[in-house]
Amino acid sequence: MKPFEVTIDDELFRISERRQPDGGLSYDFAWLNGPAGGAYGFTVGKFAAGSAGHTPDDTARMTEDELLDEVRGFVESFHELGGIGEEDFPEHIPARISGQLEQ
Structure with missing residues (x-):
């Protein structure tokens, strides 16, 4: 996947696919206009139960809809009361409030 x-x-994210050291697929979500100067993400x-430490690619691969759901859930939980944003990045203002979509 490109x-x-x-x-x-x-909130702007770059999504990329990566192989873990054990060969399994994972997805990195870089938050380009997020806190820490865009270095946060x-x-x-996805891992199958009982896969003996290796999940086949066809099971581990996520669809675009699943990836978007991950971003959506992360953004919602980051900004909710008691979320990571409030606790760890109180100076970060959500882009939808600040009106800025920075890169």
């Missing part, structure tokens, strides 16, 4: 950018609630992966 890396691509998405915007959810004016998260990683997710």
